[in-house]
Amino acid sequence: MKMKKVMALVLAGMMTVSLAACGGKDTTPASDSSADNTNTETTTPADESNTGDDATADETPAAELSGNLTIWTLAVDLEDMGKKFAEENPGVTVDTTVIAPADYPTKVDAAIGGGDTSVDIIVGEPQMLQSMFEAGYFEDLNQAPYNAQDYADKIVDYVWEVGQDADGIQRAISYQITPAGFYYRRDIAQEVFGTDDPEEIGKLFADYDTIIETGKTLKEKGYRIFASDAETNYFSGDSAWVVDGKLNVSQSRYDYMDMVVALYQNDLTAYAAQWTAPWYQGMSGPVPILSADIMWGDWGENEEGVTNLNVWDAENFNANVGNYTDQEAEVFAYGLPAWGVLTMRDNVGETSGKWGVCSGPAYGFGGGTFIGISSLSENKELAWEFIKWATLNENTADWWIEFSQGDTVSLIPALEKHADDGNEIYGGQHLYSFWLEQAEGIDYSKVTQYDTAIGDAWGQACTAVKEGTKSKEEAVNEFYDSVAATYPDLIIER
């Protein structure tokens, strides 16, 4: 009888253990929610013939291409590209499966790691690429017949580098660049600073201290510099988190922390969390804000001249605000990569035409979809034709710029060709030349595969300090503990 009970308990426990086993390469994920997030679409060839000559990449005449191409992507972009590719190549059918980014690496691990030969095109974002390269999922594109190195001068440098593995072998290429900039309201800039010129406004974001001063000036005029204090994240840090196996916390990380704390504690932002409804709402008009300086209240100041009432200090706030009320304010700027052009396009509403884009305190970038060939694909030639078509073909770049209504391609001849294109949402600003300039300043050597986890831990430290739950020293110590627990092999000198 006892034996039976022990067996029952052992079997019940097996349920727990099974979860981890699913991390192995021979099994599928246990917590597989991607069914809800996965969308497969098959595109069959249309009757239309190829639309033009290839201006940049060597290309087999489209009529000769045939077969079925299977694409696994985390960006919907490739679904549209797959359709267009099939349309231009009547002999080709394209199956595109869109998988949610959070599930994508696990799906690829399970499929390619498990020996699946049915997938031809796989993709990755910068932070996930190195481990996928190391796992051998991506085909070597430097070898014949691809010879990708011949196209190196056609693509923006940092994008080309992101697609290389640790040995410098090209394994993926992106069709887009994603340098970061500040999207700002020209009308507010004109009113508060007397100019809306991107060069001049860029000076207001030149460094962290200047950003705080700009925020204070805007607050005096009833505006908020940012919707959230995470807007400067893309510009944080001037060196890699890990250098030669050692954790590297440079002074600029601390400066960034101080700035985030100052933005928060001085009520310079609208306290809208990134990617939430109020954050988007700020793009089209005023958003409700919490403010320490409630208009009709006189709350006094401490010895340093800081108001006694501060929204991050809940106890103090509740004690003082009997007649709490919401105020509204307009947001001045958002810090986003080049793909933010599309985010803004969908959310600016009535403020369309009143925006501009300027540089930030450092060269940064965020995201980007990199396309490669699965090393197990049985259809590699067609897959390479697709990659050339999507990333190295000027006609495709022209089509994509028009189709996406403003995405920024990585093909240098296309960027140069569109350098003088004006974008009406941004008052006719020439965005492509601006983004190319920003992209040329990006130093990709700062990026490591540890960035997401270490960046998250630093973000938690910043949050703890700004909300007052930990002192700076405690929060930084906690950060070191967290990184040491996550990556015990890293050398950590406190």
Add this chain to the structure above:
Amino acid sequence: MAATKTLNQKKKMRNVNNTAYLMILPFVIVFLIFNVYPVLRTLQISFTNYKGYGDMDFAGISNYVRVFKDKYFWISLWNTIKIWVPNIILQLGLAFLLTIVFSDMKYRIKGLAVFRAVYYLPNIIASTSIAFLFQTLLDWRYGSINIALRQLGIVKGMPINWLGDAHIAPFVISVISAWQWFGNSFIMLMAGVQGINKDYFEAASIDGAGRWTTFAKITMPLLKPIMLYVSITSFIGGLQMFDMPFLMGTVNGNPYGSTQTMIMYLYKFGFATRPKQVGYASAIAYVIFFLILIVSVVQFKVMGQED
């Protein structure tokens, strides 16, 4: 002749046995592939530094030593308990209360089937939908609950940061999970009550036993086996809590890691961290397994069911 007959009978019996083995073969195959293999594979991986791809270099017991030294694992265990205890009290308490009400012979509440279905409804809604619903309702600034509380004058000043305060967020998740699961516990307890012979209740009623006496002396003792089952499964389910805290926060258990449960911690290393640390995640899985095993044995003993 008799010897031949016995031989035939034996052969027939053997045939019958073979047929039975054949009948259970599909289950055995599926069980071996999907249960036994992953369990043994996990054990193997837990002694390596496997990253989810490439070679599996033997790492001895280093992953297990790391688990025991990892303060964040023990914090995640404490978080799990913090979420699970209020959850189980609310879930079983509510289920028990409803069982008392619905099993009372004197109340004779009609429409049990309807109530049962309504109580069970949250259990069949996808956790993702529930998480989204409550995230929207509980938003610090714009959520309906805070707006209602302020308009009713219950909350003055700053709105309650339901999901952003490390002291409140775990309890909020407990309540949501209890709401999601109390119907399930209620159905099991009611099934237990309905399995009790009605004669006992009638006899108690004739003997003049009150409502509480009937419940304490008849319902409770006869419900003990089902209560044990419900509490053990709730306990195992509680320690394996993953979906709701994961969906309400992030893999890091925001705010401040306060909602990061043990399974979320396992998930972090097995799936979310780059490069993945599948060996370490597997060791965590085995430590969780033994923790659950030990506490379940204790629970069996405490409930006096050893025999």
